[in-house]
Amino acid sequence: MLALSMSSCVNKVEEVFDASASERLEQKMQECKQLLTSATNGWMIEYYPSFSSTYFPGGVTFAATFNADGNVTVTSELAVDPAATVTSHYSINASSSVVLTFDTFNDYIHYLCDPDEYAENVYGGDFEWAYVEGDAKQMVFRGTKTDNRIVFTALEEDIVSCVQTIKLIQQEINAKLYTGYRWTEGAVAPAEGEGPTDIILYAADGGNMLIYYPDGNTEGAYEEYPFAFTAKGISLYEPITINGITAKTFEWDTTAGALIATDAVTEKGGETTVSLAGWYREGFVHYNDYLGQYTLRYKSSATSSSYVTKTVTLKENVPLQSYYLSGLHASFPNVVVTYSKSTSGLALDYQPLGQYSTRGPAYLCPGSGSSLMPAPGYGWDMVNIGEDGQIVLQFIALSSYGDIFFLYNNGGWYLISRLYSPDTMTKK
Amino acid sequence: MKKSLLYIALLGISALFCACAEDDLSSESVIKESINAETDFDRWLEDNYRAPFNIRFLYRYEDIETNLNYDLTPARELYARILAKAVRYLWLDLYTEQSDVHFMREHSPRVIMVIGSGAHDPTAGTVTLGTAEGGLKITLYVGNWLENYVTINYNNGVDETDGYTVSIKSVDDFNYYYLHTIHHEFAHILHQKKEYPQDFNVISKGDYSAQWTSVSDQEAARLGFITPYASSATHEDFVEVYSNYLSMNDAQWNQRLQMAGSVGADRIQRKLAIVKTYMKEVWDIDVEAMRASLARRYNDIEHIDWSNFN
Structure with missing residues (x-):
């Protein structure tokens, strides 16, 4: 009993750390803020939302400056114009660890975590980043939901130039x-x-x-x-x-x-x-290689077995994604044809074509006999069957409706003209 | 016997020894000032919410204050500023005018929080617009949807740096998404403090149902419910009658009564009468005067000095 009472007198426990837990947390918060604000040109941020998201797999690069007054100014590779920076607030708090929170809405940061558009967080992003470690050149965080690593690299140039440079490289690579x-x-x-x-x-x-x-x-x-x-x-x-x-x-x-x-x-x-x-995989044709004049081959009537031709042209619409096809009909020089990178083929689909003089809205749609299919998803794939570098696009109807109809709608469908059984487009 | 006394004496001594070996308290306080800087808006909130009413108006996202079951995003600061001014003018000042300054000090929730996004439940396909927690906290979601319901006119035509004015594009939406939630939740706080007469609960007895989401406005009205949600439970019914009567104009209110048919309209009118008597007798608030004041405030809302936070 005596021994027991004596031992209870020497109850001093050896401290593992020099400072208390709250002091260490405070130090780490101060360190995080001091480092964030120390980079006068700001930071390049390699950020990864969710790896399982099918909406945007991969990383997104931001650049941001953090001010001592609690403002953060951000731009992003997803910005149309990187010079359009967005300023909001950040705070550093201690929850499960030291966490950097973008605590008021920032169009760039929160775009990848906003549940409003799709009624859930489809990109799977985070705007609360737990501070792991850092120095004046590099800081490392982890997304609190994703646990994905987020790396900050101190910039020697300003944030806008950084993202502009990134976008140039990105555009150059993507254009390939x-x-x-x-x-x-x-x-x-x-x-x-x-x-x-x-x-x-x-x-x-x-x-x-x-x-x-x-x-x-x-x-x-x-x-x-x-x-x-x-x-x-x-x-x-x-x-x-x-x-x-x-x-x-x-x-x-x-x-x-x-x-x-x-x-x-x-x-x-x-x-x-x-x-x-x-x-490039074998048989790949680049978007740019399709631009130019073609000879379109189609039938002169529903019963004819012989083909007639006319000259048509593919011009750039949305670069790397779609074209304008002119020459099918003089009134409609801007028929849209889409390009697919994965198949490197083209597609012509049902589409509205704007007003047809004063008569009503015009449409291109597939049809057969006197039947029409004015609905998205019906149309033609255009597959390159040319050999030795020659481009020959073969029309493959996606349904039994094989003729190209130009129509307008005025309380009913009225025919403007039709092209029977389009067959091929051969590049001149 | 002697032996045990000795033991007791020894225990006493050892206890003294323990006490002697205690550490000194650190002179350093563990409570530190926030390392995050205050803005002019934060100081305005201190002067207009925290100091006069002991309400913390939270607009900067803090995970511990939010519901972790949802993916949420913070509010845009500009929208939080607009909501802070609107809630003050259309709710705090309204009650203060109709009662006195002590009323809201005593009864208001201690925390009002604004979240930018809706609280979406992808499985159920629902979005929550607001919640109240035990009279202590009201959370307003969908703060960032404000862009659909107001027009912000920047003085310099570009951004808020030189000030701005605000006009409400749709009072109904503005009410529905923000102010109605506050009036609704605040009415819960009042009846939780002092219960209303049970006469109210028997008017639609037997017609309350948890399946309110599948009830149309008309079906609800015919049963004597001012909204479908009012049919979910008696307490919800009570606060829906109160909050809708406050924020609907005469035309809107009468349209509901018309939709309700004679039986439904009679029930709604009887419920309203109980609400009015309760508010007068228990809280000394004249609902008609309050409603007139709220309507006037909506008319005057464009005169609020929206961008001044000094």
Whole structure:
């Protein structure tokens, strides 16, 4: 009993930390704020919303300056004009850890977490970021919902120039419409067909993501590599390792048409060189290659077995996405034809064509005999069947309605003209 | 016996020893000032909500104050500013005018929080516009939808830096999404403090149903409910009669009565009579005078100095 009472007198517990928990939390909050505001030009932010979102897979790059007065000014690669910055508030609070919260609405930051448009948070983003560690050059956060790593890099230029540079690189790469990239050991990509066995990282449709099939079988298992654009190229969320070489950060080389790794290392840790050389699948036709004049072949009547021709033209509408097809009918020079990067084919669909003089709204739609199908989703795929670089677009009707009707509606459908059984468009 | 006394004495000594070995208290307080800077709006809220009424008006998102079951986004600061002015003028000042300054100090909720997005439940396909928690806190969701219901006229034509005026595009929507929620929830607080007469509950006895979402305006009215939601429970009925009577104009109110038919209209009128008597006898508030004042305030709303927070 005596021993027991004596031991209870020496109840001093060795402190693990020098400061109390609340003091350490306070220090970490101060550190976070001090670092955020210390970068006078601001930070480039590689941000990843949800990896499982089908709406925008991959990373998004922001640039932001944080002021001591609680204002944060943001721009984003998703901005139409990066110079249109948006200012809102931020705060640093301690909840489960030190958390940076964008606590009033910011169009760029909250766009990727806003549930209003689709009645749920479809992009799966976060606007509360837990502070992990940092110094004057780099800070690391994690999304509180996604747990995704968010990396801040201190800028030497201002935030608008940073995002403008990023967008230029992004536009240049996106305009190439690469099917993917060949993993090429060596800085300069060998010419098509001369490289080693092709290892392809496919570019995902929409979003910033590369897809790799380790077995080379595009029907088989795959790995996803989300990335964010940087001022020089791209940065993968997690490094990729192929043939014992590991790399994460790549710089865009315009001349080579390749992303060249700046941090590639071998298994033993030695520096090496590897690049991702832009690559197209066989039979790919670039959007730009379709621009120009064509000879359209179609039948002169429903019963005729012979074809007649006329000259039509594909002009740019939305770059890399759609064209205007003129020449089908003199009154309608702006029929829209869409381009698909994944098939590199075109499509002509039912569409409204604006007013037809004073008679009523005009439409292009598929039809057959005296039947019409004026509804979206009915029309034609236009598939390139040309050989040796020649472009020959074959019309493939998506329903049994195979004739192109031009109509106007004035309490009923009235025919303006029709083209029977369009067959091919051959580029001149 | 002697032995046990000795033990007791020893225990006493050991207890003293323990007390001697206690650490000194740290001179450093663990309560620190916020490291986040205050804005002019924060100071205005202090002067117009916190100090006079002990209400914390929260517009900067704090996760611990929100419902973690939802994906939410913060309010745009400009919209929070507009709502703060509107709630003050159309609710706090209204009651203060009809009663006295102590009334809202005593009875208002302690927290009003504005969230930018709706509280969407993707599974149920519903969106929550507002909630009240035990008389202590009212949360207004959909603050960012305000852009659909007001027109903001910037003095410099571009942004808010040189001030702005606000005109309400749709008073009905403005009411429905924001002010009605506050009047509704505040009426709950009042009847939770002092219950209304049970006569009210028997008027539509047997017609209350949890399936109110599948009831149309007309079906509800014919049963004597001013809105479908009023048919969900007696307390909801009571606050819906009160809050709708306050915020509807005569034409809107009479249209509901007409829709209700003679039986439904009679029930609604009897409910309203109980509401009026209750408000007068229990809280000394004249509902007719309050309603007239609210209508006048809506007419005058464009004269609020919307962008001045000094």
